[in-house]
Amino acid sequence: MLDFGRVQKELQECNRDINLSGISVNPKSDNLINLIGTIPGPIGTPYEGGTFKIDIDLPDAYPFEPPKMKFATKVWHPNISSQSGAICLDILKDQWSPALTLKTALLSIQALLSTPEPDDPQDAVVAKQYLTNYQLFASTARYWTETYAKTSTLGVEEKVQRLLEMGFPEDLVRSTLEAVGGDENLALERLCSG
Template identity: 35%
Template structure:
């Protein structure tokens, strides 16, 4: 159960997301609690920008929020498989400093989703969770881009399944 501070903050964020119909809303299609009676489990649907290696992709995220939120960051991971240097292929874990050491209460779930979208465009191959993707991004950008596009078509296109289990 969420603490009073976390509950208040999450209700405020949910209201802000529902009011926000600006440009980022187009890329963050869904950001909401999974169930009405539990504010600590959310999901998001991110749509990759029209340009870039993930163009046309829609990526589902699972968000676990600690009871000490917003002091502590949420745990966010991809449900949809994605080939990216900073995302673990098996678990969907995301290596992003704002979800770890650089988190401050000024960040919101919406801004964290926006940071994840930015990471898609500008990977950080020097701190990889997917070493194969990082090596390919550094050494053969054409092959890297091709694999990103292929996996986006397989797992994140409109024709792909809506959920992928990372335990496969």
């Protein structure tokens, strides 16, 4: 049985200094088992300016077992699967301690973004690129940040404007954007597929 008291308290404490840390945790639905966390990309890294969403599933034994976390936002990083968003971080596995919290775990993930460990990779392709061609890695990571981690920060009107410039009718653009939840790329795909 999940310790809802602790989870509730963690959510309160985490969202209390959200302005300071930029890290927030919110329930995905009305239960406290599936949560969504957001972390800002660390400044001075290719992830700067992005907002990364992380899916959190709490096991019944939480906090005695680690929370299951994976990136919901696509990210280009040696220790994060570019396909599934799986995170390779020891504190989410064998180094978990009940004294850690969702917030400290998210902070650790944020730290992982700024200090990749290519020698212990989750995504071998990214790790290889990181080691052989750092410039290419950095630009790819920046591109992915721009593409996947910033869409939600753009205003709707901006998206509409850009899709209009591609030649789609305005009413169709608006309805499609609304249907896909404001995701510009998904809307473009749907508009192209007709």
